[in-house]
Amino acid sequence: MRHWKTILSLALPSILSFAAMTASGTINLILVGQMGALVIAIVGVSNIVMYNAWALFSGLGHTVNYLVAQSFGAERMDQGVRRAYVALLVAATMGAAVFFFGLFASGAILKLMGGDAAFVGEGTVYLQLRFAAMACSIPIFVFHGFLRGIGDTRTPLLLTIVGNGVMVLLTYGLAFGRLGLPELGLAGAGWGMVAGEAVGLIGCLYVYYIRMHERYGTRRRVRPTLAETKLIAAESGKLGLQEFAMSASMLVFTRFVMELGTTAVAANEVALNVMSFGFMPAFAFGATATILVGQEIGRGAPELARKLGTHTALLGSVFLLALGAVEFVFAESIARWYTDDPEVYRLTAHLIQVAAFLQLFDGFYNFYGGGLRGIGDTAFLLKSSLVLNGFLFLPVAYVSVFVFEWGSYGAWISLYVYMTAFGLALMARYYRTDWSQVRLKEEGPPLPPENEVASR
Template identity: 45%
Template sequence: MQLIKQILRLAIPSIATFSSMTFTGLLVLMIVGKLGAAAIAVVGITNILMYNLWAMFSGLQSAINYLVAQCYGSGDMRLGNQRMQVALLGSAGQAVLLLIGGLTVPYLMLKLMGANESILDLGAPYVQVRMLALMFTMFNTVFYAYMRATGDTRTPMTISLINSGLVVSLTYLLAYGKLGFPDLGLQGAAWGMFTAELSAFLLNLFVYYRFLNGLYLTRTWVRIELQQVRLVLFESVKLGITELSNSLGMLVFTSCITRLGTAAIAANEIALNILSFGFMPSNGFGAASTIGIGQEIGKGRAKEARKFGLVTVYLGVGFMALMSVAFILFALPIAKLYTSEADVYEKAVSLIHLASYIQLFTGANIIFAGGLRGAGDTTYLSRTALLLNWALFIPCTIVFTRVMDLGQVGAWSALCTLIVLFAVCNCWRYLTLDWTRVRSKSRSAAPEAVTVHV
């Protein structure tokens, strides 16, 4: 019972954090939906583009999450702060790249996605501002990762809730010119996102350098060792490859659907947005698994780490079962909240029903993967993501939609198959891992010596 309480203490604020992000996406899509199907389509395509850009740079926050958790477990937060400094410098470099890209390539990115002229004209300015907002998002995710690694999941939750409130309110005010604000249409939604992410960034700076300094001396500069730079970057690359493989698969998935027309794009975005609600419990429990296992490994308690992950899976999958039932029963009324266009919501309902049947696999996949990250088994995760996406998901999506002409059903069948296989592979790896040989990434560890042995 004590273990369950510990898991829930970590998971529930994380679930609330991810829920706020997902619920924000739902509300923004509903607000933007009143601007027409083209606006929904632009938001959908842009979300996939932003996901790919985030995935390209996401390795830093994923690495810091478990590397600092291991430092916290071993009581060496000076080392944890050194690793955090490396991540913040890396985030600054990422911000420069996003700034340059945001000013130069939005139109080209949409063009390569196969967008038609109406979406290109409407979407290019929107993508540009979203890329600028992503600069602050990358910093925010690193700060959140550090806080969660120390067991503090409430502060990231609080800042995320503030962020979400700002996104929704500013989107409404700026998209429709309410309360004296300018009527910016779809562009207002982008600037609302930018302002909210900037505000969250300033809050994170204040918390990290003001409040956390009293606990972990975060304002004290720790001389950066080359081996720690190599470790953080090496782990970041592997975890970035994992996320980028998944995001590129979804990019191809969206690109194939983009060519099916505006209604298909809008229905797909609605279905993905609703499906993301099913990710909330699994993402929260996955984060808890990474933190708890990382801390136990830092303490040198591998047996307890393995048990922590298994109990987390049981709890998370139970939550996912409830979400699956809800999707099956209420797919139509939920889809109608987004749009009144029958062609769009009817397509969305069939996709929601298809996705609801794989929620348990989604949960198992994410939570087992979180546990493997906490154990430092990042090489396996990157290799599996590369193999399943490039050898299976991407080819099947193209064949089903472009060769066999199965449309959205074909694309989603490939997606569901991918999720099931991910769950099976990650479950097998977790259960067969030799936990007695799992070690923390210590100060003396070099990248070549930190792989998990089985």
Template identity: 55%
Template sequence: MLRNWKEILLLAIPSLVSFASMTMTGTINLILVGQLGALIIAIVGVSNIIMYNAFALFSGIGHTVNYLVAQNHGAGDMKKGIQRTYIAMYMCLIFAVLIAVVGWVGADDILRWTGGSKELVETGDFYLELRFYAMSFGIVNFAFHGFLRGIGATKLSMVVSLLVNVPIIYLTYTLTFGHWGMPDLGLTGAGIAILIGEGLQTLICVFIFFIVLHKKYHTRSRIAFAIQWVEMKLLMIESGKLGIQEFSLSISMYIFTAFVARLGDHALAANEVALSIMSFGFMPAFAFGSTATILVGQHVGKGTPLKGRRVGTDTAILGSIFLILLGTVEFIFAKQITHLYTNDPEVYKLAAYLIQVSAFLQIFDGLLNFYAGGLRGIGDTTFLLRVSFVVSWFIFVPLAYVFIFVFHWGSMGAWLALYAFLMVFGIAVMVRFYRTDWTAVRLKEASH
């Protein structure tokens, strides 16, 4: 067990630092722009949800690269892993153009559909457009990171994240408020900072893949450039299932945000502050979930799936310990933390209350990520798609509507619905993980 735990931590901690740097960057950015007022906090929060939906729809490509490359790496067949990565990149480039076009022509309409006030739509229009452009780079970056994690290079993935997030914070500070000789662009400056950061990350990832990793994995091989249609079919099917799974979750979250928006801009701002702080709980959940995908996938590739089951369990145990410790800190210091975001007492007091209620309930989000990561490692993507659809549309959305508009429980009702949903989802995925016949698990191959 101790050997497993050491291996898990060596992979998970760099991923945790990577996710932490991204989360911290988002948090610092929200704190910075939050000084512009509750309306700006609400705009950034709504834009984050919209971007989450855009990302989720195409995130299946990165998740698929992650688990397939992990399996290929475990099987010692990185030639196939590189070919699959190339196919994923072709797909990402096509979708990147599509995302940019949507942002260019429809940013204002999307904000309007969310249900925010007229002032919110008019003020946040161009900021959201810039976020769409940044997301075009973001989906490419996510696929590159999926490859790096698939080969177990979580430290390299961490370094890339750290290199990029520092300039984003610097540019957000200087361009938003006009410090250090930069123009005072307000909210637009914050959007430009994210766009530059994502573009820079793409350049770094391309350099690493084609230059740094070429000697070991032959990433510039002519054979890798060729498209094998059976592999393209596999990538499209698996990416589609995982993408729709994530999109099902994210669109339900979008509707949840639209419900909260109807409670007023202050309630929406408090909701977004609370979600931003609770994202620190998502951080170890994502990190250990990603580690489960890597290790389980590699054991499947090696032909030792039962060891993958064991390491999946150990990953969930370690991840849960991290979440309990983090939840304790959030519970004790909720009010002090929320006060960092805004001086508006109506916003930070409500946000603190929401955090204290949910500080330990986030363990269910952890179970969801840990065991979903393990199921991705074995390629059980169909189940993840089905359960995601059921819990999102038959539990989360209906409960949120009833608690907010029928029982009139306000923001607290919204969050009770959110964590009831995560509880059911997390338990369902955990049960599936342990009821799987691991002796029958095999390497994922393309079918003709």
């Protein structure tokens, strides 16, 4: 119990940070939901597409998070800054590539997803703007990974609140012509996202290069070694592919659901948005596990690292069970916040009830996955993701939807069969690991600890 205060001091700001992102996404969906089921469906498909784009590059943020946490614990932040520098260079390059890809490929992507002419015509500009926003969010995730690695979860919270506040305000103003702004419809919602991410990126640049410089020397010239570059590339690649395997499966999952009609797609999107309130504490406690485990590995205390990971999982599970009870009881009332279409909100309510308590296993995936990232066990995370997505999730989803014809219920049952298996697999790996053999992740021969402040 004595560790719970430390865990909560890190987790609660992260929960609030993810809550701000979730709330802004919810408000945006409620706002654009007034434009009809077609717009809800466009936003839902665009969210899945952007999840795939984010997943490809998310490994950079996750890698910086756990490597900086280890460097911080070992009092070797010169190393941590060098690694963050490499990741930021890569993030800037990837951001530019994402922007241009989205500019020219958005219409083709929506056609590939099975959209009709109205769907593609209405959604292309919106998706282009979402890609532009993603170009900003890639380096933001790296900056946040650095801050969380040093145990600062409050600054990402403040930056998220400001950026998402701008996003919601401009979505309202530009989508409906309020606040003295032009009425741009769905495209206005896209511009709101671009502005919010841009403000968030500017905030990150200020914090990292100005506020953090005195303590960590973040503006000094850095010459990363080839070994460090290879380490960042390898770890980012494994963690990015792990996330991409899941996101690609969700893309196919959404394609299956699209065969069931616009009502099913709209209900699926609303239900996923509601369940994101469960992902929120799961992500937050998973990130906390990475921080605490990584820092204690850096300090040479692997058994304490294991214990802190366990306590983090226990606290996170309590949060998810309480949230699941609320979602189960008030499922239909919650669904009505998003839409007044009876077909959509009734189907949504049933999907929420299916997932309300099963989301605990999604929590296990995040809690124990975060702990495994903290020790650098990225190879297992990648292998298990590839196997379970390719040989469990997609086959079960196909059979449930198209063979047994269970409709949206079958799709969601397959999703949580997969999440349950993944969560249990990572939990087993966590406790079967020989923690006495866990060491600091190195790109080459170990360096001696150093006092960063005194050295300057």
